[in-house]
Amino acid sequence: MAFAKVQLDMEEKKAERQGFLSWVKLRPYAMIFPAIFIFCLFFIYPIGYMIYLSFHDWNFVSPVKDFVGTSNFSYLLSDRDFREVISNSFIYTFFTVFLTISLSLLLALWLNRGGTVYSFMQASIFSPHIISLVSVSMLWMWIMDADYGLLNWFLNLIGMESVMWLTSPEYALTSLILVAVWKGIGFNTLVFIAGLQSIPKDLYEAAELDHTPPWRRFLKITVPMLSPTLFFLTIIGVINSFQVFETINLMTAGGPINSTNTFVYYIYQYGFQFFKIGYASAAGVILLVILSVLTVVYFKVLSKRVHYR
Amino acid sequence: MKKLSFLLVLMCALLVLAACGGSESDGSAEANSAEASDGKVELTYWYAWGDKIGENNENLVKQFNESQDKIHVTAEFQGTYDELHAKTQAAFAAGNAPEVTQNEIASIGVFAKSGMTQDLTSFVENDEEINMDDFNPGLMGNSYVDDKLYGLPYLRSTPIMYMNTTLAEEAGLDLKGPSTWEEFEEYAAAFTDGNGRVGMSLPIDIWFYEAFIAQAGGSTMNEDGTEVAFNSKEGAEAFDLFRNMSNEGTMKVSAGTEAGEKARQDFVNGHAGMHFSSTADLSYLLQLAEEKGFELQTYFMPSGKETKVPTGGANLVMTSGLDEEKQQAAWEFIKFMTATEQTAYASEFTGYLPSRLSAAESEKMQALYEEKPQFKVAVDQLENGVARPMAENYPEVVKIMIDEMTRGILDESIPTEEVLDTAAEKANAVLK
Numbered sequence: 001m002a003f004a005k006v007q008l009d010m011e012e013k014k015a016e017r018q019g020f021l022s023w024v025k026l027r028p029y030a031m032i033f034p035a036i037f038i039f040c041l042f043f044i045y046p047i048g049y050m051i052y053l054s055f056h057d058w059n060f061v062s063p064v065k066d067f068v069g070t071s072n073f074s075y076l077l078s079d080r081d082f083r084e085v086i087s088n089s090f091i092y093t094f095f096t097v098f099l100t101i102s103l104s105l106l107l108a109l110w111l112n113r114g115g116t117v118y119s120f121m122q123a124s125i126f127s128p129h130i131i132s133l134v135s136v137s138m139l140w141m142w143i144m145d146a147d148y149g150l151l152n153w154f155l156n157l158i159g160m161e162s163v164m165w166l167t168s169p170e171y172a173l174t175s176l177i178l179v180a181v182w183k184g185i186g187f188n189t190l191v192f193i194a195g196l197q198s199i200p201k202d203l204y205e206a207a208e209l210d211h212t213p214p215w216r217r218f219l220k221i222t223v224p225m226l227s228p229t230l231f232f233l234t235i236i237g238v239i240n241s242f243q244v245f246e247t248i249n250l251m252t253a254g255g256p257i258n259s260t261n262t263f264v265y266y267i268y269q270y271g272f273q274f275f276k277i278g279y280a281s282a283a284g285v286i287l288l289v290i291l292s293v294l295t296v297v298y299f300k301v302l303s304k305r306v307h308y309r
Numbered sequence: 310m311k312k313l314s315f316l317l318v319l320m321c322a323l324l325v326l327a328a329c330g331g332s333e334s335d336g337s338a339e340a341n342s343a344e345a346s347d348g349k350v351e352l353t354y355w356y357a358w359g360d361k362i363g364e365n366n367e368n369l370v371k372q373f374n375e376s377q378d379k380i381h382v383t384a385e386f387q388g389t390y391d392e393l394h395a396k397t398q399a400a401f402a403a404g405n406a407p408e409v410t411q412n413e414i415a416s417i418g419v420f421a422k423s424g425m426t427q428d429l430t431s432f433v434e435n436d437e438e439i440n441m442d443d444f445n446p447g448l449m450g451n452s453y454v455d456d457k458l459y460g461l462p463y464l465r466s467t468p469i470m471y472m473n474t475t476l477a478e479e480a481g482l483d484l485k486g487p488s489t490w491e492e493f494e495e496y497a498a499a500f501t502d503g504n505g506r507v508g509m510s511l512p513i514d515i516w517f518y519e520a521f522i523a524q525a526g527g528s529t530m531n532e533d534g535t536e537v538a539f540n541s542k543e544g545a546e547a548f549d550l551f552r553n554m555s556n557e558g559t560m561k562v563s564a565g566t567e568a569g570e571k572a573r574q575d576f577v578n579g580h581a582g583m584h585f586s587s588t589a590d591l592s593y594l595l596q597l598a599e600e601k602g603f604e605l606q607t608y609f610m611p612s613g614k615e616t617k618v619p620t621g622g623a624n625l626v627m628t629s630g631l632d633e634e635k636q637q638a639a640w641e642f643i644k645f646m647t648a649t650e651q652t653a654y655a656s657e658f659t660g661y662l663p664s665r666l667s668a669a670e671s672e673k674m675q676a677l678y679e680e681k682p683q684f685k686v687a688v689d690q691l692e693n694g695v696a697r698p699m700a701e702n703y704p705e706v707v708k709i710m711i712d713e714m715t716r717g718i719l720d721e722s723i724p725t726e727e728v729l730d731t732a733a734e735k736a737n738a739v740l741k
Contacts, residue, residue: 059423060399060401060402060423061398061424061425062423062424063424141567145567147575166565167563167564167565168719250566251566252565252566253566255711255715256564256565257713257716257719258712269708272395272398273395273704273705273708274702274704274705274708275398275419275423275704
């Protein structure tokens with residue numbers, strides 16, 4: 001120790017002599033350089049480039065990028081389709097997250113106990129999570145087929161009219177939400193169960209001694225103790241839902257009549273089908289802004305209510 | 310402090326996730342080495358569509374690889390035309406585009422004008438072997454951009470009408486088929502039995518609409534490709550043809566990503582008496598008809614005021630920016646794929662048009678026409694072929710048209726003029 005101290009002192013003296021470019025002062029920066037470099041290369045640079053492109057008119061290939069100022073943005077904001085895209089994204093996100101979270105919380109409360117039946121149920125509910133989204137989309141396209149699908153066959157069986165699940169503008173978004181909820185419930189339930197199991201049992205025992213009714217136990221013990229989990233799942237859910245792509249690409253291609261077009265699909269469409277990368281980047285920037293604002297607001301408003309142990 | 314750093318990390322993660330959407334690109338791994346270990350020039354060739362069409366591509370590439378020992382081509386399947394185009398573009402931007410790929414003919418303009426494909430004019434001029442006059446002139450309309458040659462006709466098609474003649478006989482219909490719009494409506498009504506069977510199941514599709522407009526005597530776009538022209542009397546007649554039939558219930562018009570596949574299923578399962586589709590589906594449909602046990606005949610598309618059909622399919626193109634050696638190799642490959650013998654092979658294998666006159670006249674094709682007259686319809690119909698629009702922003706125009714037509718089909722109360730005017734207004738804004 002003493003030796004190290006002496007060496008450090010010497011180094012520091014040397015550092016003073018050599019001015020501010022000394023190794024001692026640079027060392028921390030050198031240490032974090034690899035991480036920062038990778039971060040900048042893969043995170044900061046693409047975002048910067050996207051923002052740069054959003055002010056240009058470019059087709060991805062031509063050597064010239066025409067600077068067009070903010071016209072991409074003004075065109076976007078005046079585009080009726082884009083306004084639909086924004087509202088579709090919000091509707092999709094709100095209902096997907098709300099339904100997934102509330103259903104999985106109920107399921108978690110029900111399934112949070114031992115026994116073969118319950119562990120079998122847990123595994124079954126989790127299984128959609130491990131199926132790739134492409135397979136899920138194909139499966140549901142078959143189930144939701146308007147003429148030959150299983151779902152309409154069942155509706156007809158119980159005396160209801162067939163529904164054009166994916167091919168009518170009224171129902172298409174709802175159908176996609178349904179698929180997202182079906183797919184998301186497993187993972188959320190599992191995380192909730194883990195959260196429930198980490199709540200100390202003595203809290204419930206104490207409550208029982210005081211004859212606290214079950215719903216009060218739920219509201220005063222379970223919910224506060226689960227709040228970090230709830231918070232985590234909500235924010236992940238919101239971000240994921242805003243970026244939904246696979247199901248839309250395969251099941252509806254944003255249609256019919258734009259009724260299921262959401263942010264990332266819209267960006268893909270303009271970038272890779274219409275070859276307007278500047279315009280697509282501008283939409284990407286707007287998505288970035290919306291998600292950032294949402295996250296910050298969410299943290300500001302809700303983090304106070306989250307109970308961290 | 311801890312919370313703040315967590316927030317920062319989350320914000321960064323968020324930025325990244327959002328950025329993924331903007332700069333998503335297809336990281337298709339492919340061999341970039343100019344020469345493989347055995348000294349052959351390595352080329353990659355991308356194609357669209359599977360089933361019979363995919364097999365045909367794989368077989369022809371195999372033939373090419375076996376026919377010589379200087380070039381080796383790897384064929385890769387890339388999905389539908391739209392997917393193929395999107396992937397080609399992404400790969401081009403990433404610097405690893407395939408040397409040879411297909412352009413759906415309406416997209417020749419986009420690719421050529423944005424500099425992704427190679428001008429082939431000089432290759433033709435410097436090559437004594439190739440005889441450009443042998444290509445069917447009806448198919449060359451979508452090969453030239455600004456008077457420069459960008460693609461050679463490869464798997465080319467026209468829409469034709471298929472009819473389930475077993476059902477037609479049951480319905481007491483004449484097997485010579487409908488030749489006018491009026492007759493087409495009569496046939497459709499006769500097929501409709503009110504019990505799930507309709508005259509035709511049709512996807513809302515731009516290609517068929519282009520056909521109807523041309524038959525009504527109009528056109529989809531003006532000649533320079535600067536404005537749309539479908540918001541005309543002819544465009545309205547064309548749209549009303551299938552809109553009215555949809556309202557009367559003699560035609561099932563469906564939207565969505567699976568609409569085309571569904572129309573085919575309806576036809577194959579006997580839920581629709583007639584079917585519009587590319588001639589490329591002929592082999593496949595004949596095979597399905599045999600499995601399902603019904604007779605299948607092919608016909609010209611019904612005529613309106615005029616007898617016209619758009620052509621379709623894909624041209625072979627070379628991507629730009631290749632070195633000399635690869636260009637020559639790619640040219641050899643393109644030449645092979647579009648040569649008389651291969652053209653006849655592809656035509657017989659799939660039902661695509663023989664794009665070379667010499668192929669259509671070859672003994673092989675003549676024997677086939679004798680045996681299966683269904684194959685000859687598309688060839689004869691090609692006399693009436695018109696080129697597809699090639700405007701740079703046409704893909705976006707198509708999306709607008711499909712959206713507005715879907716709106717019109719789903720909501721009977723919107724007047725036809727309004728449907729088309731709304732679409733035209735939006736489309737013209739895009740074309741500017």
